[in-house]
Amino acid sequence: MNPVLVMGPILLLFVVLGFVTMAILFERKVIGWIQMRPGPNRVGPWGILQTVADVLKLLIKEDIIPSKADKPLFKLAPAIAFIPAFAVLAVIPFTESLQFSQFAVGILYYLAVSSITIIGILMGGWASNNKYALLGAMRSAAQMISYEIPLVMSVVGIILSVGSLNLVEIVEAQKQVWFIFPQFLGFAVFFIASLSELNRTPFDLPEAESELVAGYHVEYTGFRFAFFMLSEYVYVFAMASLTTVLFLGGWNAPFGLTMIPGIVWFVLKFLLIVFSLFWIRATMPRVRVDQLMEFAWKVLLPVALFNILLTAVLQEVPYLDFLYRL
Amino acid sequence: MLRTEEMLLNVGPQHPSTHGVLRLVVKIDGERIVEVEPVIGYLHRGTEKLAEDLNYTQIIPYTDRMDYLSAMTNNYALVHAVEKMMGLEIPERADYLRVIVMELNRIASHLVWMGTYLLDIGAMSPFLYAFRDREQILSLFNELCGARLTYNYMRVGGVKWDAPPGWIEKADAFVDYLLPQMDEYHGLITGNEIFVRRTKGIGIVSQELAIQYALSGANLRVSGSDWDLRKKEPYSLYDRFQFDVPVGKNGDLYDKYLCRMQEIVESLKIVKQAIDQFPEKGTIMGKVPRVLRVPEGEIYTGIESPRGELGCHIVSKGKDKPWRLKFRRPSFYNLQILPTLLVGESISNLVAILGGIDIVLGEVDC
Numbered sequence: 001m002n003p004v005l006v007m008g009p010i011l012l013l014f015v016v017l018g019f020v021t022m023a024i025l026f027e028r029k030v031i032g033w034i035q036m037r038p039g040p041n042r043v044g045p046w047g048i049l050q051t052v053a054d055v056l057k058l059l060i061k062e063d064i065i066p067s068k069a070d071k072p073l074f075k076l077a078p079a080i081a082f083i084p085a086f087a088v089l090a091v092i093p094f095t096e097s098l099q100f101s102q103f104a105v106g107i108l109y110y111l112a113v114s115s116i117t118i119i120g121i122l123m124g125g126w127a128s129n130n131k132y133a134l135l136g137a138m139r140s141a142a143q144m145i146s147y148e149i150p151l152v153m154s155v156v157g158i159i160l161s162v163g164s165l166n167l168v169e170i171v172e173a174q175k176q177v178w179f180i181f182p183q184f185l186g187f188a189v190f191f192i193a194s195l196s197e198l199n200r201t202p203f204d205l206p207e208a209e210s211e212l213v214a215g216y217h218v219e220y221t222g223f224r225f226a227f228f229m230l231s232e233y234v235y236v237f238a239m240a241s242l243t244t245v246l247f248l249g250g251w252n253a254p255f256g257l258t259m260i261p262g263i264v265w266f267v268l269k270f271l272l273i274v275f276s277l278f279w280i281r282a283t284m285p286r287v288r289v290d291q292l293m294e295f296a297w298k299v300l301l302p303v304a305l306f307n308i309l310l311t312a313v314l315q316e317v318p319y320l321d322f323l324y325r326l
Numbered sequence: 327m328l329r330t331e332e333m334l335l336n337v338g339p340q341h342p343s344t345h346g347v348l349r350l351v352v353k354i355d356g357e358r359i360v361e362v363e364p365v366i367g368y369l370h371r372g373t374e375k376l377a378e379d380l381n382y383t384q385i386i387p388y389t390d391r392m393d394y395l396s397a398m399t400n401n402y403a404l405v406h407a408v409e410k411m412m413g414l415e416i417p418e419r420a421d422y423l424r425v426i427v428m429e430l431n432r433i434a435s436h437l438v439w440m441g442t443y444l445l446d447i448g449a450m451s452p453f454l455y456a457f458r459d460r461e462q463i464l465s466l467f468n469e470l471c472g473a474r475l476t477y478n479y480m481r482v483g484g485v486k487w488d489a490p491p492g493w494i495e496k497a498d499a500f501v502d503y504l505l506p507q508m509d510e511y512h513g514l515i516t517g518n519e520i521f522v523r524r525t526k527g528i529g530i531v532s533q534e535l536a537i538q539y540a541l542s543g544a545n546l547r548v549s550g551s552d553w554d555l556r557k558k559e560p561y562s563l564y565d566r567f568q569f570d571v572p573v574g575k576n577g578d579l580y581d582k583y584l585c586r587m588q589e590i591v592e593s594l595k596i597v598k599q600a601i602d603q604f605p606e607k608g609t610i611m612g613k614v615p616r617v618l619r620v621p622e623g624e625i626y627t628g629i630e631s632p633r634g635e636l637g638c639h640i641v642s643k644g645k646d647k648p649w650r651l652k653f654r655r656p657s658f659y660n661l662q663i664l665p666t667l668l669v670g671e672s673i674s675n676l677v678a679i680l681g682g683i684d685i686v687l688g689e690v691d692c
Contacts, residue, residue, distance in 0.1 A: 035454040131335055135357075135673075201448060202520050205674075285520045286448025289357065289674045 009100050016089060020233050021051040027278045034282040055230075061222035066129060069219065073127035078220070078227035081120025084113045085234040092241045093168045095251045095262040106167040107159070110242060111152055114197070117231065118144045121206070124228070125216035136215030139289055140199070140206030146296040147196040147203075153304035154189035157311040158246055171250035176322075178249040182314075185307040187247045189300050194239045196296070199232065200277055202284040203292060240273040241266075248273075332360055335673075339368050343446050343677045346687030350664075350676075357673045362665040366658075369691040377651040382408050382482055382618045385651070390476035392655065393689040395438055398424075398431040398467075399631040401480040403653070406561060407627045407638040408482045411620050419608035420484035421563050425600045426497060427467065427479065428562075429593040433504070434463040435632035436586045436593075439684045443583070444515060446681040447524055452515055459507060462500050469493060483614035498601045501594050508591060516584070525579035529667050529679040532577060539663040542656050543634025544589065545683060548574035548581045555630040567599045579682045586684075589632075619646050633657050633684055657689040 025040065025047060032039025040047035065074055091106035093099040103109055118141055125137020159165060161182070162173045170179075180187045196203035206215045217228045244250060248269040251262030287295070314320050338349035347368035353361040373392060377385045382404070389400040402424060409416065416424075441456030464474045471479040471487050479486055515521055531541070533549040546553055554571040556564040572588035574581030622644040628637040634656030641650040660683050667679050 031450070035451050036458060037454065131333060201450075204448070282451050283514070284449060285444060285518060285524065287520050288524050288672075290672060291523055 012098070012100065013086070013089075016086075016234075016237065020230070020237055021055075023237060023274060024051045024054075024233055026274070027281075030275060030278040031282045034279070055226055058222055058226040063224065064219075064221045066219050068129045070127040070129065073123050074219075075224075077120045077124035077127060078224045078231075079120070080123060081117045082227045082231040082234075084116040084120075085231040085238065087113050088238050089234070089241075091167055092238065093171060093245060093250065094241070094266055096168070098263065099168075102168055103166065105165040107155060107165050107170070107246075110238075111148070111155075114235070114238070115144070115148055117235070120231075121216050121228075124220065128216075128219035130219050132214070133216050133218045136206050136218070140216055143196060143199075143203065143205060143289075143292060143296075146293055147193045147300075150189050150296060150300035150304045151193035151197060153301065154186040154193065154307060155246065156304075157183045157186040157307045160308065160311050160315070167245050171245055171252065174249035174252055178247060178252070178254075180247040183247065183307070183311070185303055185310070189304045189307065190247070191243065193296075193300060194243065195277070195280065196292070198235055198239055198277070200236075201281040202287045204286060205289055205292060236274065236277065240270050240277070243273050244269045330355070337676070339365075344680065345442065345685060346690075348661075348680075348685070348687055348690070350680075352668075352673070352676070354673055359668050359671050359673060359676065362668045364661060364664055366661070366687075366690050369687050371692070373692050374651050374653065377648060379647065381646045382620070382648070385648075386480065387476065387478045389653075390478055391688055392653065392692055393435075393631060393633065393636070393657070393686045394475055395686050396428075396431045396435040396632045397475065397477050398427045398479060399629065399636060401477065402428055402562075403627070403629050403631070403636045403638045405480045405482045406629060407625055407640050408618065408620060410627055411623065411625045411640060411642065412482070412614075412618070414483050414614060415612050417484055417609045417612050419488075419605050420610045420612070422600050422604050423485050423489060423610065424480060425563050425567075426597055426604075427470065427477075429596045429600070430463050430466065430497070430500075432593045432632045433590050433597075434460045436590050437463075439586060439632075440511070440515075440583070443681045443684075444521075446677045447521060449515070449518075449521070452511065455511070455514075459504060462503075466493070466497055466500065469496075481611065482618055484609075484611035488610045494601055494604055497597065501598050501601070505591070505594055508587065511587065516587075522580060524678060525583060525682075527576070527578050527580075528675055529579045529671075529682055530577045531663065531667070535663070535666070536577070539666070540659045541634065541663060542659065543630070543632070543684075544582055544585045545634060545660045545663075547571065548585050549577035550575060555628055555635060559628070561627070561629055563600070564596075566603070567596045569593075569595050579678060582682050582684075617646050619644060620648070628654070631656055633686065633689070634660060653692060655689040655692055657683075657685040657687075658692070661685050661690055 028050070029039040029047070040050040043049040043053045065071060088110045090100040091103045091109050122137045122141045125133040125140070158170060158179050162170050164170065199206050217225055220228060244266060251266045253260060253262065253265050332353050332355050335352045335354055336349065337352055338344040339347040344350065349365040349368065351363040351365060352359055373388045377388060385404060386401055389404050390397040392400050437456040437460045441453035444452040467477055468474050469490060470493060471477045531545065531549050533551050536546045536549045536551070542553070550573055552571045552573045555561070557571055569592045572585050572592065574585050620640065620642040622642055624639065624641040626637055626639045628635045635654065636656055637654030639652040639654070640648050643649040664680065664683065668676060671679065
């Protein structure tokens, strides 16, 4: 077997993991700055090893399983939540050449695999045999399922324009104009729905600490808890990458600045998305659970459906079809 | 039809949003609250009983620990009752100092409420901004009396410490700093759609209901009644200052928030006027006997604490110790309405409504 083919993905996986640890530090730093605190700055220069220290601490913590918990399910749940988070990274193209696998139905794969995580969360909440955990898991399931629909619907506009589910082809189609402009409605719906998919403020109800203490992972300790948290951050990474690929033109350079390599552009755009996620977290209060459902079904879904109609109609308009038929 | 069951949920005493050791036994049907029973007493220290074995000066530090977010007003409630009973004259300088620290303490208390309330609703940053501003008040108090939370500042007949040189100017600078700062808070919170949707029309208290439950403070004023003891039964120097009493229209949580924010502005106005009128020279302790013997009889005095009417009832047998001391703690009275407000609501409104009442458990349990 070709050693490059074997080692390449493993190396890439480590790069991703390193990036995730940095993202956690970055989030704490950004929120610290917004709140006029320095953020973590004790472990290593500029607090750079903070996440490493946190993970190490969680590793050596006692592993507690509640005596009334459903043990096999309780142990399985973090893994089921965690594995899809990494599996979805397989289809994300970082540049033309840098990706795990090129897949004809990449976007479909992403959306399908990422929804497996919800089973892990529901399992964890149920198996904990804790009322707060159960309420948190129930809310989480309801929320993620309802927001998946507008999320998928908002992408349909792009698929109509490109005529392909392949993420590389979607990026190639954005050579001239990024999809954030012709598909602005789609982007708005996608971004809001992705916030909810990621369980981030203002949609962080599953782990709403004020009502449910900690939500579905209230009984988890040590490394199992770390797995839940880590999967959440890997999803932030994956979702920000997907947003970049779908709407911000992936590795395409703006203004013809092609002398800067594509990976730099990808990282810059990606960081912009990640920063806005953190920014929103530091600014917004939390939506109430019934308003959350209302918003998904009564606002986001109609807007997403309208966007599909709009895209289909505009494809037939002369002069505008260059934006919508690629 | 599926068979469904009611679930008994124990919220507290160790819960991040009950603001202390309050325990709520909540019966829920799905996400709807069917029954609530608040359980209190986890912080009961028997202040009122202890006071019967202490002379009046010794009781003052105990009052600090009741409503620990506005210890100055608690100090005042006790010394005011004793002074009234003994008919003591308070030097003007001491009275002005008392008003300044009480109003600053009201601002600090409302800032904590605002920050923690937004934290309950899920916004993290306002909490840190509020604490940044409250910190300045605490530093002022620290400079004045050497403590940041439990001040033990007032004495029967005056105050313990005079303002150090430059302190009044610092307080003045703080007022000038905080007034424009309020716009920042309004810009961040007041117009936020999520915040408005979470608070408007939730936890409505009608004026009739509020009076039936003996609510006071912002909890009463939010329903449209302009009852403020500083205006209605002026004590200390409050009849010398120009200020308004903010009242609400709808009696909901959003009005409570606006009311308290406006109260901060009004308090700033009072501090500003008190600093302008502050006498240059003068003593800070009136003429009081070495041993405070309160004449036989009883008295009830009420003052306006940040949370409502803080009353002090002293029964004296002519000794240097009270025969019976009773505090009317506003948090305790305001908390009684909680079950009425919560039944029929969704569990996701529980924390918002509880936070809106603004309780301090040290005061509820006393």
